[in-house]
Amino acid sequence: xxxxxxxxxxxxxxxxxxxxxxxxxxxxxxxxxxxxxxxxxxxxxxxxxxxxxxxxxxxxxxxxxxxxxxxxxxxxxxxxxxxxxxxxxxxxxxxxxxxxxxxxxxxxxxxxxxxxxxxxxxxxxxxxx
Numbered sequence: 001x002x003x004x005x006x007x008x009x010x011x012x013x014x015x016x017x018x019x020x021x022x023x024x025x026x027x028x029x030x031x032x033x034x035x036x037x038x039x040x041x042x043x044x045x046x047x048x049x050x051x052x053x054x055x056x057x058x059x060x061x062x063x064x065x066x067x068x069x070x071x072x073x074x075x076x077x078x079x080x081x082x083x084x085x086x087x088x089x090x091x092x093x094x095x096x097x098x099x100x101x102x103x104x105x106x107x108x109x110x111x112x113x114x115x116x117x118x119x120x121x122x123x124x125x126x127x128x129x
Contacts, residue, residue: 012117019109
């Protein structure tokens, strides 16, 4: 799949589509039950599984060798920071409801996917920013 599609599109879809599924999950969980929720979670995991091998390739492509280690560490620290945020899930559920655990990450994923697709290019030399 990495040879067929360009990395910019693949990253945006692999981040944005699971975000959309996350936003839809509470509604479909109420109406479709555990089966529909399981299907949504399966496809969320399937699409996000494309991100893990894609991120090092993007970092290697976009940064010079002297910056690779710092940028790679920064990217993976951001991933871990996202995981640490969800240690607050109990407080979030008590305050705003369990649905927010799907709405916030889903909206954030779609927002980041759109920003990435709009502002990034396939080649760093073609980037206007």
